Amino acid sequence: MESEARPNRWIVPGAFLATAVMLYFGTGLTPIAWLTWLAPLPALLLAPKVRLRTALLVAFGAYLVSTSNSWAYYAHSYDVPLPAGIAISLGYSIAFTAGVRLFRAWVRRGRPLLAALSVPAVWVALLYTSASVNPTGISGTLAGSQVGVPVVLQTASVAGAWGVEFLVMLGPALVAALRFAPLRVGAVSLVVALLVGGFGVLRLAGDESVPEQRVAAMVHDTAPWGVDITSPEGQALVDKYAAAIATLPAEVTTVVLPEAAFGVDDASLPTLRDKMSALATARRLTLVVGYLRRSGGDKYNESLAVPGDGRSPVSYLKHHDLASVLGDDLAFVPGTHTGLAICMDVNFPDPARDYAHAGATMLLIPAADNDEDGWQHAHTAVLRGVENGMSVVWAGRYGTAMIADGHGRVLAEKHVGHADAVTVVIAAVRPGSGDTPYTRIGDWAAWLAIAITLLAGGLLIRGVRRRPASIGAATEEPVRTEARV
Secondary structure, eight states: OOOOOOOOTHHHHHHHHHHHHHHHHHSSSSSOOOHHHHHHHHHHHHHHSSSSHHHHHHHHHHHHGGGGGGGGHHHHHHHSOOHHHHHHHHHHHHHHHHHHHHHHHHHHHTTTHHHHHHHHHHHHHHHHHHHOOOOOOOOSOOOGTTTHHHHHHHHHHHHHHHHHHHHHHHHHHHHHGGGSSSHHHHHHHHHHHHHHHHHHHHTTTTTOOOOEEEEEEEEEOOOOTEEEEEEEHHHHHHHHHHHHTSOTTTTTTEEETTTTTTEETTTTTHHHHHHHHHHHHTTTTTEEEEEEEEETTTEEEEEEEEOTTTTOOOOOOOOOTTTTTOOOOOOOTTSSSSEEEEEEGGGTTTTTTHHHHHHOEEEHHHHHSSTHHHHHHHHHHHHHHHTTTOEEEEETTEEEEHHHHHHOOOOEEEOSSSHHHHHHHEEEEEEOOOOOHHHHHHHHHHHHHHHHHHHHHHHHHHHHHHHHHTTTTOOOOOOOOOOOO
C-alpha cells in the first residue's frame, strides 16, 4: 500500500475544481495571462498527497474539462475541425497528466528540482513533437497567452516560443516543489525570475533611434472570400477600400489588406495589379493585398505588394496551406527590409525565421480566421515577431486587425466587426532589430525539454524495474524532504 496519509475529503474535489476553472480562463481563445501561471498549481500540490490514480485522474479530468472553452469553436471551425479539436483537447490533457505523473514520482523520491523541471519539459516535448508532424503547425499554446506580458515575452528572442512555454509551466512547478526543499528550490526560482525579468526589462529598453513608420491594417468586415475582381461585387469592394485608404492620415506609408480579399485567374490578375497600383500610387504608399489565384485547375493563395513609388509589384506564394500548395521563396517589398507572409505561415517557425536570416525587420501578413480565434492567431504572429526581431502588421478577415513591434508590444488592435464596413487600425511602429539568438540557434529549448523528459522518464522507469519484486508495482517511496536535484 502507499504511504501517504488520508487527505481531507475536500482536497481532491477542491484541487480538481480550482485547476479546471483556472485553466478554463487561463487558456483557450482569450486567456487571462496571470491565471495561466496559477492554473497548474492545485493539481501539482495535490499530487504527492494522494494515490497515483487519484492524482492522474484529477490532472487529466481538470485539463480536459477546461478545454470546453474551445469546444464551440471546434464544432464549426474550418481551421480546426471537430476531430482535430478533440485530438488537441486530449493531447493537452495527456501532456499535463504526464507532467503531474513525473512531478509526483520525483518529489516522492526526494528530487524536488528534477520534479519541477519535469513538468515543463514533458509539456514542451510532447507539444513540440506534435507540432513537428502536424501539417497545420501549432497555435494557441500557453506562450501566446503572455503576449500582454512583454517582459516575459522577450525570452522568445533567445529560446523561441518554446522557451516561453517552458517558463509558464516551470513557474507553478517550482512553487509546488518549494516546500520539499525551500532553500534550493527557492534559490533556483529567484535566479530564474531575475534572469527572465532582467533580460526582459533590458531588451524592452532597446534602441529607440530607429525611425517609426506609420502603418495600417485594413479589413472589410463581411466581404466574402476571394470575390472575383472583375465582378460588380469585386469593383464595389475595391471602391470601399479606396474610400477607406483616402481617409488615412498622410503619414501612413503602408496598408495591409486581408487574405483572399479578391479572387483572380490568369486573365484577370493584371486587373488586380492595375487597380491596386492605382490605389498605391494615388497615396504614394505601399499596399499589400491577399488574393486567391486560379490557374490550370489549381488554386494558389498569394499576396501582392505594390509600392507607391512606381516600382514593380512583388507577389508571394503562401508557404503553408491546407491545400498542400507549398511556396519556398521569400518576398520583400522592393527596396525595404519588409517581408510578406500569409496567415497560417505563422503556425510554423519558418518562413519567419528565414526572413530574419535574410535581413527582414518587419512582416506584413494578410490573414483570415474564424471570428473567435482572431485574437489567438494574431498573437501567434506576435510570437514569431519577437522570436526573430520583427514588427508585425496583421490584417485578419473574420478575426483581428493588429500592429505590434519587434518586442511583442501590441500598438493597435481591433476585432473585426459584422457590418458592411471597413475596420482600420493605425500605429507608428519601429522596424524590429532583426535576427536574434533564436534566429541563429533555433529550437534548442524544445530539444532541451526532450532531453530532460527522456532523463526523468528513463530514470523513473529504470528505478521501477530495479525494485525488489516483493515491493510490488503499486508501491512508491514515501515523500522525502532532502534538497536533492
